[in-house]
Each structure stands twice: as C-alpha cells, then as structure tokens.
Amino acid sequence: MSRKTVLVYQRPLKPALHERLTQECEVLDFTDRKDLHNDADFREALKRAHGLIGSSVPMDRNLLAEAENLEVISSISVGVDNYDIDYLTERGIVLCHTPDVLTETTADTAFLLVLATARRGVELANMVRNGEWTSSIAEPHFGVDVQGKHLGIVGMGRIGAAIGRRGRFGFNMTVSYHNRSRHEDFEQELGASWRELDDLLRECDFIVVTVPLSEATREMFGKREFELMGDQAIFINIARGGVVDEPALIEALKNGTIRAAGLDVFTTEPLPGDSPLARMDNVVALPHIGSATHETRYAMAELAVNNLLAALADQKPQAPYNWEQLKR
Template identity: 70%
Template sequence: MTRKTVILYNRLAPTLRARLDEHFHVLDFSDTPNLPRDPAFRAALEDAHGVLGASVPLGRAELAHARNLEAISSVSVGVDKYDRDYLVERGIMLCHTPDVLTETTADTAFLLMLAAARRAVELAMRVRNGEWTASVGEADFGVDVHGKRLGIVGMGRIGAAIGRRARFGFNMDVAYHNRSRHAAVEDELGAEWRTLDDLLDWADFVCVTVPLAEATRGLFGAAEFQRMGPETIFINISRGGVVDEPALIAALENHTIRAAGLDVFTTEPLPGDSPLARLANVVALPHIGSATHETRHAMAALAVDNLIEALAGREPPARYSMAD
C-alpha cells in the first residue's frame, strides 16, 4: 500500500520523527529558509496529503494547487497563519495543540507581570553594566503585584490559568472581558465579567490572551491606553496584531500607562530599531510563551498524533473548531 506524503517543516525529536516515518512518506523542509518562497516546498505542496509545522502562512494562494491536501497539523494553539474559511471551503482539516501549553504560557504572563512591575530587566542590566553603586532609592522602586486588580481580556484556557495564579497565588482581585461569560470561572475565582471599557478603568494590570481575528485586530489603540491610565501595566501574550503598536509606543513614551510586558509583536522578530526594544518601561521577550523543553515536546507529540489520526480517517485528538 502506498503511503501518503506529508510535509514536515518543524524540527522533531528523533522518536517523533520516527513515528511520522512509520506512517508516511516524509518530505522534510524543517531547515529550509524563506519557506513560503521556496520552489521545492511549493512544488511539494501540490502532492502532499498533510503538512506539519508552525509559523508559515498557508492561505488560498499557497494552497490553491495542493490538490491532495487533507489535513494541516499546526504545532501551535493559535491558527491565525491559516485561511480558515478557505480550509472549510476545501474540506481540509485543521488541527492544533491546545491544553498542553496552557500552564507554561500562563507562567510567561506572570513572568512579564512581575518583571514589568518590579522593573527587573531594567535594574538587572544596571547590575550587569556595573552601574549599581549605591543603595536602591525611590527612583528605582517598582510596584507590588500581590493584592492588586487583574483584568484579563480573553477568558479561555490560558486566561483561566492566569486567573488562578493571580487569585490563589497573589491574592489579586480578578475580572475579565470575553465574548461569552464563563460561570465556572466566575465561581472558582470570584471573577467578575466586565465590559472592556469598565475593565480598563478598573484594572491595575491588563493581560491580553485573545486569539487574533478580525474582531480583535487592533483591539487596543490610543483610546484604550488612555482609559487604562498612568498606573496600569499592560501585558500581551496573545498576538501582536491585537495592538495598535504605534499607539502603544506613544502611550509608553508619554507615560500614559506605567509599563508593558510583551511576548508578541506586529513584526517578529522585533526590529532592533523599534522603540519597544529600548524603552526602559518595556519588558520585551522573543515570543517564548510556550518555549520550554517539556512543553514544546508535548506540542510536537500532539501535532504528530493529530496528523496520524486525521490522515487515517479518524478523529484527531485536537481538531480545530471555529468555535475555539
């Protein structure tokens, strides 16, 4: 029996790669630069039954000639790199990797909250540069995290995990804004649903976890930062596109808000000349939300399982739904 052909563009541990080889004929593009423009990759798409990888845009133009494609297995929870309407139109199954990265990404959110509040990166660089020459004075003080008010925008799996850390670990009051209410989360955390404007007025920390979609693109602009006020710390672990980046830069430069902790940006990698790379009141990370050995292995393992099951005509463990 002829094995189906799959394209791999994500580095896998040897054991996971061996599982793919057991089931499929694998075309490996995991070390190919500028993948969307690579002629061999584009030619391979014409015959592939499945693809497994992340961070490569696959839309109508890229997939128009992929006549045999049955399934895409993304090593990510976010699926904004894919034209989901086109995939539905073509009957191409889309799988992703929710759940396995929830706790790690929530850890990253709290890392950003603590680092931005206590000015950890800024002050650590002074130590490294030999600039710590006297006791820390008021000019170098940060602000507390414990006991403060956390507003979460997007109460999915990750938002709920952040809320648990806040409520039970740091005794924070938690409120949230979401397109639908979550009674279980409200009961567990004592969290209150608020309108977005009300949430921004109320919160000391605003943490964004929404997926990138047309409804959330540019969700945070000048008006939203103005509403937050000069004591608020803004945290974004979702996607850069949910923020009007020039408006955020202006708010930070003008101290319209206190600080920001950012793991995602409109352009990634973040250009070195971006003000977000040099402002003292910004903690900028290189999109490390799920970047631990354990979590990335679990994500890749789930992606392999998804592709094997999908191409065998069975229900995969994590098929993406438009309702997600």
C-alpha cells in the same frame, strides 16, 4: 497501497517523533528552508502532500491551491491565524492545533511579565550587569506591588483562567475579565467578575491580553484604550502582536499614559532592532517564548503528530479546529 506523503516545515521534530512519522508516511523535511512561499522545491512537493505539519508560516489559499491532494494540516500551535479557515473547510481539509498542553507554561510566561514589569526586574538587573549599582536602591528605582492588586484578563479561555488562578491564589489579587461570553465556572472558582471592556481598562492595575487574533480583535488596543487604562496601569500582551496598535502603544509608554508594558508578541517578529520597544526601560520584551520550554514544545509536537496520523487514517484527531464545520 502507497504511503501518504507528509511535509514537515519550519519547526523540526524530535527524532522519536520524526521516526514515528516515517514509519507510517513518506516524510519530506523542509525545516531548513526559510521562505517557503518562494521555495520551488516546497511548492512542487505540495502537489504530492496529503499532510502538513509545522507552524509559523502563513498558509493562504494561493499557496494551498497547489496542494491538490491535501487532507490535513497539523499546526504545532494553539493559534490558527496563519490559516484561511473558510478555504480549508470549503475544501474538506482538516485543520488541527495544540491547545491544552501549553496552557500552564503560557500562563507562567504571562506572570513572568507581570512580575518583571511591576518590579522593573530587567531594568534593574541590567543596572547591576553594567556596573551601575553604586548605592542603595532609592525611590527613583522602586517598583510596584503585585500582591493584592486588581488583575484584568481580556480573553477568558484556558490560558486566561490559568493566569487568573495565579493572580487570585498566588498573589491574592482581585480578578476581573472581559470575554465575548461569560464563564460562570471561572467566576465561581476565582471570585472573578465579568466587566465591559472599558470598565475593566479603567479599573485594573494589570491588563493581560490572551485573545486570539481575528478581524474583531485586530488593533483592539489603541490610543483610546491606553488612555482609559491610566498612568498606573501595566499592560501585558501574550496574545498576538496584531491585537495592538503598536505605534499607539509606543506613544503611551513614551508619554507616561501607562506605566509599563510586558510583551511576548509583536506586530513584526522577530522585533526589529530599531524598534523603540527594544530599548525602553518601561518595557519588558521577550522573543515570543510563551510555550518555549523543552517539556511543552515536545508535548505540542507529539500532539500535532497524533493529530496528523489520526486525520490521515480518517479518524477524529484529538484536537481538530474545524471538525464541526466539516461534519455539517
């Protein structure tokens, strides 16, 4: 019986994981290719592919229509906004992702942004680096406390709850959240309160966004929402750039409508060098590092390999995204 063909794209696998795949499948490596949609070799290989494993490349129906033998896509990510879920389900293709293993690391990144924006860490570190620290720090360079403040979380899933724990138990913060559905277990654990979105934006000192990108959340934060936050609020986005109206955010930061922003995600990535967000003192901008540690990225890739091999063997993967829809 011939072995199934797997295409690895965008994100290289560590040797041990690559070797594991090659023991069970024919593996074609496209991790050194940048524009897969216009790559003739990749599109030709799609015709043979039974499985795809990678991340960060939109896989729309026009591209996947060529993958007539495709059984599974194993994304090395939690977010699945690069995939047309309805189309995959319609064709009976399993989509897998990698939740859980990056929860704590991503929550660390969120709190890195909370602390760096509140205490103006990047701005003041650059002052030292540039030789501009010539006298004791005075009020014009003061930050604000995190301890005891009001933390608002928009999107109370696993990552949101992990951020809430850091705020509540690490910094004695009051925790509020907005989510489509209430989570009474998190409320009890964290002493958290569910709030309507507008109320949360008005009341909280720090607003941390963790929602997935969908039509319902696209540009959910715009001029109106930033005005509701007020000039003392700090806005943190570790979700997706598309949940923010970026020009409105830039204006809010320029005008002092909000105090500061900590951003790990942007509408266009990498962030263009001429973006005002790259140069504003009241912005801490990171290059989408939410899960970027050696340990977590390996765990994500390992889970993705496990998912892929299970699906190709007609077994339920550990983390399928559309399994229930497929089994109806």
